[in-house]
Amino acid sequence: MRRRRPDRVPVMCQLSLGHYFLNSGLPETDIWHSTEGFGEALVRLQERYGFDGILVNLPGRDPDWRSHIERVEERAGKKVIRWRNGWSTECPPDDNPHVLRADGREFRARFDEVDPDLLYYIEPHDLGGLKYPHSWGFAEERADFNSFFPPWHYDTVDHVIRRTKGAVSVHGEVFSPFSQLLELVGYVEGLTALVLDPAKARACLKALVRGTVELGSGLAEHGVDAVLISSAFAGGGFISPRQYEEFVLPYEKAVVTGVKARFDIPVYTHTCGRIGDRLELMAATGTDGIDTMDPPPLGDVDLAEAKARVGGGLFLKGNIDPVNVILNGTPDKVRDAARRCLEAAMAGGGYILSTACSVPPHAPPENIVVLRETAEAFGRYQ
Secondary structure, three states, X not given: OOOOOXXXXXXXXXXXXXXXXHHOOOOHHHHHHOHHHHHHHHHHHHHXXXXXXXXXXXXXXXXXXXXXXXXXXXXXXXXXXXXXXXXXXXXXXXXXXXXXOOOOOOOOOOHHHOOHHHOOOOOOOOOOOOOOOXXXXXXXXXXXXXXXOOHHHHHHHHHHHHHHOOOOEEXXXXXXXXXXXXXXXXXXXXHHHHHHOHHHHHHHHHHHHHHHHHHHHHXXXXXXXXXXXXXXXXXXXXXXXXXXXXXXXXXXXXXXXXXXXXXXXXXXXXXXXXXXXXXXXXXXXXXXXXXXXXXXXXXXXXXXXXXXXXXXXXXXXXXXXXXXXXXXXXXHHHHHXXXXXXXXXXXXXXXXXXXXXXXXXXXXXXXXXXXXXXHXXXXXXX
């Protein structure tokens, strides 16, 4: 990540939450709702797959969360937690849980009702789901900007760092301002707002930079080795390069600059799908690296070309198709794909062997183990 050459190419994949639910041996309700549950799932699968790093992509949890439960039901193959305030959480065995309000719907704010002055950070993975203005868990009072993140927000990072004892690289995650806005108001309304009310969209994004910098800095203060900016909706399937330059680049640049002004730590960017037409724009944010690098047909990135274009200043991570290779392929197919990635990008350092996007829930574990085996055999530097 710091553009120095290690002894071999590191291996680190982001796993979908459904994959943790199915393969860690822990109940999905505990993994999603408890610091210890998710922290233990992260460590178990890092050890099983031989990853050199762990991405902590859920915040710590309120240790008192169980006191809010009224009852737990089983319905259509899902666990359903009924909360005392009338809300519920549907917990599938292989996918992200969903928090439903008393009317049975997930919350979304309307863009026209959003006041930028009430935005600081939107946490889509809060136990109480999305809120506007934001509050934590099932609390009714709005989170105070002066002490926004509760102390337990960093507990999972602390747990994983204690468990791994420096043996692996531990990364924290923040959502980009653009992702936060789209999560809050919904993808259709959020993208429409870029055209119909771009000034207000920019005001919202600027407001969300503040909390994003605070969270990234807090993660660094708690000892993570890198901070990932999750910017999943900034690819070519959602917005044009011109829109990226207007609505993503300046705000992600402000996040990178803000965190790095306080901590000497790598900050890198996760963007899915087609990004071949915006690699240089992504580099202009000041990011240290680019994650996913989706190949065709999921995206359009040729890894060797990307290495030539931006690999001189950035590290690259990913490019193995998580669906057609990891989920539906064989160990031999995974090995071939991994070797091609190593040949394309390992020269001179600055490459992390990984699936492009998250490992799917039902991906065979024997396919994932092959990545570390291939790096050991073919990813060593002279």
